[in-house]
Amino acid sequence: MAAIALTALTALTACGGADEPAATPPTQVDVLDPGQPTEAVDPPEPSAEAPKVDACALVSKKDAEELAGTPLEDAVPGGESCSYTGPVSGPTAQVEVYVGDGAKKILDIDRELNHEFETLSGVGDEAYLEDGAVFVNASGVWVAIRLVRLEDPAMFRKPLTELARTVAGRL
Numbered sequence: 198m199a200a201i202a203l204t205a206l207t208a209l210t211a212c213g214g215a216d217e218p219a220a221t222p223p224t225q226v227d228v229l230d231p232g233q234p235t236e237a238v239d240p241p242e243p244s245a246e247a248p249k250v251d252a253c254a255l256v257s258k259k260d261a262e263e264l265a266g267t268p269l270e271d272a273v274p275g276g277e278s279c280s281y282t283g284p285v286s287g288p289t290a291q292v293e294v295y296v297g298d299g300a301k302k303i304l305d306i307d308r309e310l311n312h313e314f315e316t317l318s319g320v321g322d323e324a325y326l327e328d329g330a331v332f333v334n335a336s337g338v339w340v341a342i343r344l345v346r347l348e349d350p351a352m353f354r355k356p357l358t359e360l361a362r363t364v365a366g367r368l
Contacts (some may be wrong), residue, residue, distance in 0.1 A: 252279035300341035321365030
């Protein structure tokens with residue numbers, strides 16, 4: 198019992214104790230000097246944001262299955278992303294689609310990691326292919342499509358390029 202009382206007393210003392218008045222938040226009063234001119238401040242201009250794009254509509258289940266070369270489960274949307282996974286019975290497969298700043302960030306990180314890229318000419322405003330992924334920028338919107346398969350990534354270069362071309366057309 199003495200230990201509990203000592204703990205409670207220590208906690209109260211650490212918090213300022215019961216004898217100290219409670220702190221009140223500081224207040225600020227703005228006083229205008231009638232002798233000083235005031236400046237009108239215009240509200241900030243709204244930023245021009247890229248339109249929101251549904252990643253699962255951008256790459257359909259059929260598109261994902263053609264890319265992966267195997268049946269996939271239904272889409273799992275997640276904000277600005279969409280994932281299609283292979284059935285538990287196999288084979289191992291996953292298609293991930295990212296739209297917007299996250300897609301561009303994946304590309305930036307892969308560049309920092311010195312991944313090798315091939316520039317895809319005539320696909321969107323700019324497009325890059327690497328083993329297991331393609332990145333497309335069209336109409337100011339970045340899209341990253343990543344493929345997980347256990348086979349040689351070279352097998353999927355053409356399907357990734359074709360899907361990138363399709364996605365760029367949809368944007």
